[in-house]
Amino acid sequence: MSETSAPSSAEDRIWTVPNLLSFLRLLGVPVFLWLVLGPKADGWAIGLLMVAGFTDWLDGKIARAWNQTSRLGRLIDPAADKLYVFATLLGLVLREVIPWWLVAIILAREVFVGCFFPVLRKYGYKALPVHFLGKAAMANLMYAFPLLFLASHTGSWYAEIAKIIGWAFAIWGTGLYWWAGVLYVVQVRRLVTAARGELRDPGETAKKE
Numbered sequence: 001m002s003e004t005s006a007p008s009s010a011e012d013r014i015w016t017v018p019n020l021l022s023f024l025r026l027l028g029v030p031v032f033l034w035l036v037l038g039p040k041a042d043g044w045a046i047g048l049l050m051v052a053g054f055t056d057w058l059d060g061k062i063a064r065a066w067n068q069t070s071r072l073g074r075l076i077d078p079a080a081d082k083l084y085v086f087a088t089l090l091g092l093v094l095r096e097v098i099p100w101w102l103v104a105i106i107l108a109r110e111v112f113v114g115c116f117f118p119v120l121r122k123y124g125y126k127a128l129p130v131h132f133l134g135k136a137a138m139a140n141l142m143y144a145f146p147l148l149f150l151a152s153h154t155g156s157w158y159a160e161i162a163k164i165i166g167w168a169f170a171i172w173g174t175g176l177y178w179w180a181g182v183l184y185v186v187q188v189r190r191l192v193t194a195a196r197g198e199l200r201d202p203g204e205t206a207k208k209e
Helices: 002-011 017-037 042-065 071-094 100-114 117-122 132-151 159-208
Strands: none
Touching: 017 042, 017 071, 042 071, 042 132, 071 100, 071 132, 100 159, 117 159, 132 159
8 A cells, every 4th residue: 555655645745856946947037037138137147047957957867866756846847948948038039139030930839739738638638748859949949048148249259159059059949849849749649549549449349248
């Protein structure tokens, strides 16, 4: 009895080191926006993005090494990543560093994937595990945004280099983000097909009997 309840209680944990790191990342989002749009302290904002990226890597490492994975962690970790991406997009577009069409492409991907959430819930699934391509896309975008902030410092020696590398990461990241979204939909389709098959099987078995 205790063996079966242990994994469940472990999954329900809240106060773990990875979850604490994810919470701290979430708290950093409004601070980042204030730094970018208020005093326009790009150095501090970029430093905060770098810390957020490092803790994103660290919390996953700790969760696996110390067996501290949890249901809450699987929700807030990708949520923190997305909030940083959207906050950075907002800051960049309001500062006129990136065009609106890039924001529209990334947000369109979210709408596209979000359309399939009701289908998942209908068949008893709350969410799907984050695909490695999705993590790779986020990593590319998190590299791109600090570089694009640096590229906005026209007249500096590093602006042109940062612009080239930053846009390369942004294009790759956006492409991977959409690819991950398409794979997500493929996963949803497979799960729904399997669930429908399971629902049909008992009836077919009864007819045969």
